[in-house]
Amino acid sequence: MPPRSLSNVPLPDQSAIEAVRISCSELPAGSTLLAERFYQNLFKMAPDLRSMFAENLHPQHKRMADALLQVVHYLDAPDDLAHQLRVLGAQHRREYGVEPRHYPYVGRALIRAVSEISPTWSSSMSSSWVLVYEWITANMLAGAEEPDQRVSGAGRGRARPARSYR
Ligand code: HEM
Structure with a gap:
């Protein structure tokens, strides 16, 4: 099934946010295990995606999985987060x-x-992770469809704080 658009995806409710946070709080701190498992699973499921990534995964091994964990951390500030996700989504499509x-x-x-x-x-x-990931995806794809998300905060009223999700 193709991802649903933002207008059809609600912000996850507090109980979903809590469930996702609890699942993450149990992960061993600083471990690369999550990232390793993530890439193993991804390339097993979809081997053709391997060529999209650098040959040596290590320099940015943890970035994508860590970014997701950071997103989970900021789910209480959905407006800021949504903006950052749009920028990230546009970068993913463009770069x-x-x-x-x-x-x-x-x-x-x-x-x-x-x-x-x-x-x-x-x-x-x-099921909570599914809801949260759907919301992340919908925001990234909304950003990917916008003309240019390169300039953070441009034309959007107040500037957003520069926050890194790596
Ligand atoms: C929840 C969604 C996602 C998040 C939070 C996320 C996050 C990130 C981050 C933080 C980076 C590093 C960006 C940088 O260095 O400036 C990255 C890189 C990358 N992401 Fe994602 N990403 C997501 C979804 C995806 C999807 C669906 C794909 C498709 C296969 C993808 C493919 C890539 C690739 C190819 C790179 C560059 C890797 C490299 O240079 O080796 N990401 N992502």
């Missing part, structure tokens, strides 16, 4: 050639990776 059809693979690979290493994984964590 990495990411298309809407790629997002479900990344979501499945990530959620599976968290489930593999979270000691108390539950079905409600799983």
Whole structure:
């Protein structure tokens, strides 16, 4: 199923946000295990995506998975977060050639990776992650469809704080 557009995806409610946070709080701090599992799952599910990434995954090994964990951290400030996700989505389309059809693979690979290493994984964590990831995807894709998201905050009233999700 193709990702749904932003107007059809609600902001995850507080219980979903909490469930996702609990699943992450149990991950071993500073571990590269999540990123390793994530990439293993992704390239197993969709081997053709491997060529989109640098040959040596290490320099940015953790970036994508860490970025997602940071997103989870900022879900309480959805306006700022939505703006950052739009910028990230535009960058993904422009610099990495990411298309809407790629997002479900990344979501499945990530959620599976968290489930593999979270000691108390539950079905409600799983459905909460699906909701959160859908919202992230919808915002990134909304940004990818906008003409140019390069200048952070331009034409949007107040400037947003520069926040890195790496
Ligand atoms: C939840 C969604 C995602 C988040 C939070 C995310 C986050 C990130 C971040 C933070 C970076 C590093 C950017 C930089 O260095 O400036 C990155 C790079 C990248 N992402 Fe994503 N990403 C997401 C989804 C995707 C999807 C769906 C794809 C499609 C396969 C993808 C493919 C890539 C690629 C190819 C790179 C560059 C890697 C390299 O140079 O080796 N990402 N992503």
